[in-house]
Amino acid sequence: MLDVFTLFLFNIIVYNIPLLYGTTGEIMIEKSGSLNLGVEGTMAIGAVVGYLAGAKTDSLFVACVVSFIASGLVGLLFSFLTVTLQANQNVTGLTITTFGVAFYYFIGNALSNSASGWPKLSGTRLDVQSQAFEIPLLSKIPFFGKALFSHGILVYLGVIIAILMWLYFKKTVPGLKLRAIGENPGAADSLGVNVALYKYTHIIIGSGIMGLGGLYMGLNMGGTFEGSNCWINGYGWISIALVIFANWSPAKALLGTLVFGFFNTLRVQNAALAYTFPDTLGWLTKIPSHFFSALPFIITLIVLITSSLSSKNKSGEPQAIGRNYYREDR
């Protein structure tokens, strides 16, 4: 039996890392001025395609690459529709969500009904590669060690991606150009930045990152295909809210994941806390679990309100978000 607090911290990370992938992926896309509401569907496609490729080759590396490519292709579709063909971004994003989740069921059902059935994870090399391993020394730190340094490789990859993305936005020239496009594509265009190329590249990479989050859910939070139960299960939508919470900063996305994760975990672990500390925390079980599910969104609302009330515009929201860029309109 693990110490209840260690377990709490551990679960915050294990069950909420997909939010970090979804959020950082979406931030990259939104920084280019595009609003992609297709996170849920993109994650679903990355999840199911990556999982199947991984199961076929029994390799986590292949699973990650294929997942990234598959969801990247969804990003390519989104870019083609919204950047080249100038379709409405909201509608396209929603269509991708519907399409992606249906694609997940389509492939999953077909495979489960086939003779060989859905490929099982347990006992495979893929399972071993994706499961938690302990980082020497660090994982021995009391209390935090187990919670922070004994996870699957995809957990660390998610954190590394978030940090690299933050550096990319802040410290590099392409990152600066990308942010310029998000704020004012016309101005960026006049300075010789290839708006369409930048949008395409970053939408594809952002979608690929989301797909990895979906793959993580397949490998570490699901593994069996259950007829009426999608792995992604709303995490994509929460990610979109988390982008606002994080104020379009990948670094704050890390913090936001922990905050959302804290309430997500509290929703489940409130009973365990109340059981371990009946006198001080016994009241936790009296609160309906749906209140905990609602809390992160209430906090997001408050963040939105306070950021729009402040006199200086400190918001990280790209000014041109959601609007397609017509060069002729410039």
Next chain:
Amino acid sequence: MKKLISMVVAAALAVTSVFALAGCSSANGGNGGGSKASFKVGAIYINSQNDTSGYTYAHHKGVTEGMKKVGLDPAKDLFIVDNVPEDDEKVKQAIDQLAGNGCNIIFGISFGYINAFEEKAKEYPDIIFSHATGYLSNDKNFNNYFGRIYQARYLAGIAAGYKSLALGNNNIGYVSAWGTEYAETCSGINAFAMGCMAVNPDAKVSVYEISTWGDQQLERQAAETLIDTYGCCVIAQHCDSSQPQIVANEKGVFGCGYNSDMTTEAPAAHLTAPIWNWDVYYATAMKAAMEDPANFMTKVGIYYEGLNAGLVDISPLSSNCEPETKEAVELAKNLMKNGEWDVFSGVKLSFSGSAGSVAVEKTNAALVTNDGAEIVAAGGPSVEDGVITGSMNYYVEGVTQVN
């Protein structure tokens, strides 16, 4: 021009995904031609007919197998409207569609279809309406059907009880969609706990309520909490996915699944699972409706069967079960099959002896809730069926809900 192309592509994408979601409702239908001689079956599902596990899957399997039993061809004689939410208007539309297809009997599998079924049964007096899990009916062409799944859960409880005895750990966990809010979940938890205690009188069942029928991540975390914090050695479940069993497998404890033999998902953990054989009912209902539709309500009527009819059962005991389990389960099963004893009565079973000589003993003992209220006096008869299906809202002794 660009706009035009984009609209076409977006429309094509939307249409494709709508079709994929709807699961091609008409795939099994086609145009029936409406000849009077053939018998046609209609079914309304809450999820997709292409599901590979879960509630709709179990019913769809039951309908198709039941049809084969009575000589009907599911590819030709079955009309399905699936993904129908519990919304009166949508259900009515689905019924109209099936009536238009010429269906002679229409099954609805979800509780919330109840009002639409009652209303439409009046509108189409020549069609038989059959509604699962509900409580409404009329005396001519509208019945409801359900099964004594609690009997199967009692048997699973016996398997769990032996496991906890062998491990010397009295803590048994139960991941449940709902707690005392629904009689269906509540009676299942109680029956399972009574099965555990018939073997291990000191067994304690801790219930974790996830407040939804299915959510893989919640089911996983609930099972983890029950194992890590409450030290449970067996995890039973009443929820959609097999995640609680998979977690039990990962953590080296044991479990009882639900709806299907989850030994495939959790080979080292799974003991046995309460299962439904819906084809038993569907074959009975279709046969009666084919042969003598006018007397459907006297021949089939309100259908509530259990182990005796084979409507419910447990999946084959896995090799993870303790050696005494098989005999004890057979003993209890026979008592219930013969109608000599039932779970929620003033008589308790207790099992003793080792493998090869397991004996069952009946003792008079009151059925008492976990806060001390007496439901059935010692030696008294079983509670009414209406209580088990509709109004049971208490846990029996030995059960606690943790959240």
